[in-house]
Amino acid sequence: MNRTLLVTGGAGFIGSHLVRLLVTKYPDYRIINLDKLTYAGNLENLRDVEDRPNYRFVKADICNFDTVLRLLQEERVDGIIHLAAESHVDRSIKDPFTFARTNVLGTLSLLQAAKAAWEPTGYLMPGPVDSVMPGPDRASIPCRFYHISTDEVYGALPRGGSLFTEQTPYRPHSPYSASKASSDHFVRAFHDTYGLPTLVTNCSNNYGPCQFPEKLIPLFINNIRHRRPLPVYCRGENVRDWLYVEDHARAIDLIFHEGRIGDTYNIGGFNEWKNIDIVRLLIRVTDRLLGRTEGADDDLVTFVTDRAGHDLRYAIDSTKLQRELGWSPSLQFEEGIERTVRWYLDNQPWLDRVTSGDYQHYYETMYGAR
Ligand code: NAD
Ligand code: TYD
Secondary structure: OOOOEEEEOOOOHHHHHHHHHHHOOOOOOOEEEEOOOOOOOOHHHHHHOOOOOOOOEEEOOOOOOHHHHHHHHHOOEEEEEEEEOOOHHHHHHOOHHHHHHHHHHHHHHHHHHHHHHHHOOOOOOOOOOOOOOOOOHHHOOOOEEEEEEEEHHEEEEEEEOOOOOOOOOOOOOOOOHHHHHHHHHHHHHHHHHHHHOEEEEOOOOEOOOOOOOOHHHHHHHHHHHHHOOEEEEEOOEEEEEEHHHHHHHHHHHHHHHHOOOOOEEEEEEEEEEEEEEEEEHHHHHHHHHHOOOOOHHHHHHEEEEEOOOOOOOOEEEEHHHHHHHHHOOOOOHHHHHHHHHHHHHHHHHHHOOOOOOOOHHHHHHHHHOO
16 A cells, blocks of 8 residues: 655654654655754664655644644645654753643644644544444555554552553653653543544663764763763662664554554563663673673763653553564664664764764755754
């Protein structure tokens, strides 16, 4: 079937892996990547697919309703996978307003544009509150608005024990998770109120190639390489649940095509790690791949003041996704980490360019200044 999909935030970390998967797996689809190219957006991540005939890049802000609506109408977009967001918790603590603008108002603007574009098709069908379209009917609705969200909306878990399920109440603590929670609510409100065919997923922490080196794993690999301090918040006792980014992209592809309209799925690999244990693992793997004695850089670990509002533990129960749609993660964590460390060590020029901001100057000449 021919389809035209709009991916927002496709120049970012997860978005670029998803765009590559869609462009290569579905040559009959047209994949439009709409991205504002903030500091986190980097078209270099998509060099290998940018010349494919079924791929188009549009530099735009999701907050610009007129531009987005025109694009949806002109291209006859029938599916939206929405990843564009401000995504770093530490930045949200310093500048919450930018997070509200992009994550809340930008998502609302995109929802309004999708509603305006798809209303004439007759596929918007408001139903009873909390209803989801049963499986067999899902193929009859071609339009889908799929919102990518995070497990951080659920708040923090105590050490050990329970996991986040799709029924866990929202209790966001950081401005980032509050803005994502708000956007999730707007997406569900558009399903319940206007019958917009929506899907929402909440995923755990992703890792892998092309992640901006402000997040724990790429930042620390780069610092170990250059023998810079590794700033571990508090004592490193916080727990995160890690998923390889390509496994997330595969889950998004599956849920976009097979998920029940109006429904929510948690995505995670049942892979909980204390921060300090990940840091020790990163040191061992990076040292080994650089030909240093394993653990030689242990003394780079520097315990620093804790992040404000730092959530103790995230852990996702993705049983529903595994049971209903048959998804499971493909990689063991140790293998994923080895692959990830190797990628950053082999791509030092990429790291140097994104930390210096040079990639942004290059693309300004191609797509205009921000
Ligand atoms: P990222 O920061 O690497 O990329 C975000 C992308 O969105 C960038 O390309 C940026 O240029 C673009 N963007 C930002 N503001 C925009 C705007 N106003 N208009 C258009 N484009 C804009 O983020 P990521 O880590 O790839 O995360 C992608 C999505 O997945 C986000 O919605 C995030 O909340 C969610 N998520 C991330 C993780 C994770 O571990 N990284 C986990 C679960 C969910
Ligand atoms: P991060 O990669 O920012 O993801 P998130 O906050 O969305 O989970 O951080 C992962 C964990 O690592 C989190 O508990 C905070 C911690 N952390 C540090 O200890 N030091 C750092 O420099 C960073 C960036 C994160």
